[in-house]
Amino acid sequence: MSKNKILIVEDEGDIQELVAYNLGRDGYQTRVVSTGEEAFTAAVNMKPDAILLDLMLPGVDGLEVCRRLKGSVETQHIPVLMMTAKGEESDIVVGLELGADDYITKPFSPKVLMARLKAVLRRKAREETRETSVLVRGELRIDPGRHEVCAGEGTIDLTATEFRVLHFLARKPGWVFTRQQIVDAVKGEDYPVTERSVDVQMVGLRKKLGDYADCVETVRGIGYRFRE
Ligand code: CA
Secondary structure, X not given: OOOOEEEEEOOOHXXXXXXXXXXXXXXXXXXXXXXXXXXXXXXXXXXXXXXXEEOOXXXXXXXXXXXXXXXXXXXXXXXXXXXEOOOOHHHHHXXXXXXXXXXXXXXXXXHHHHHHHHHHHHHHHHOOOOXXXXXXXXXXXEEOOOOXXXXXXXXXXXXXXXXXXXXXXXXXXOOEEEHHHHHHHHOEOOEOOOHHHHHHHHHHHHHHHHHHXXXXXXXXXXXXEEOO
16 A cells, blocks of 8 residues: 555644654654645645644634635545644534544544544545445445335334435444534435434434434534444
């Protein structure tokens, strides 16, 4: 496997060093920039496999960088892992909605960082899974062609919206989705789904999933994810 190239966008010297050192030790090629202004140009020139993006940057902040990265055809496919501080939940939500792929809260251990980064790279590689293919997730078998969920021997009877929510989450186990992202993914022309109604759908979905309810996890302050 060729070396993964990672762009690190971070203004604090000690975190730059910590991250670059640990990535380098694991065989990643790294480049560090310390401002949002440099980040976009560096992403275009370097074509990194992933970007570690600090949100709190002087000048152009991390969210704006994310908006530009995900808004450009040149860079929108590059996974972005946000590095955030405690208490930045609302920024995390905005970042995820802008298309960031995951986040890690400071202070983090190098081990956790490496695990998250590997997961982001791995998930990106797996992403080409076709929309219509049957998903097998542990005991659950989710068949979008038949609109059917089987668990063990039985079939679980879901409404159309519950099915769409489950299928949307299960396509990317481990990914956190905000309520707004779920709304955007599942709303039908005939059925206005609101952010609040996502919570209602989750209650219904979990009830019907019964013994398998814990495959859908609530991520406090952010949204939901399918257990990896
Ligand atoms: Ca910072």
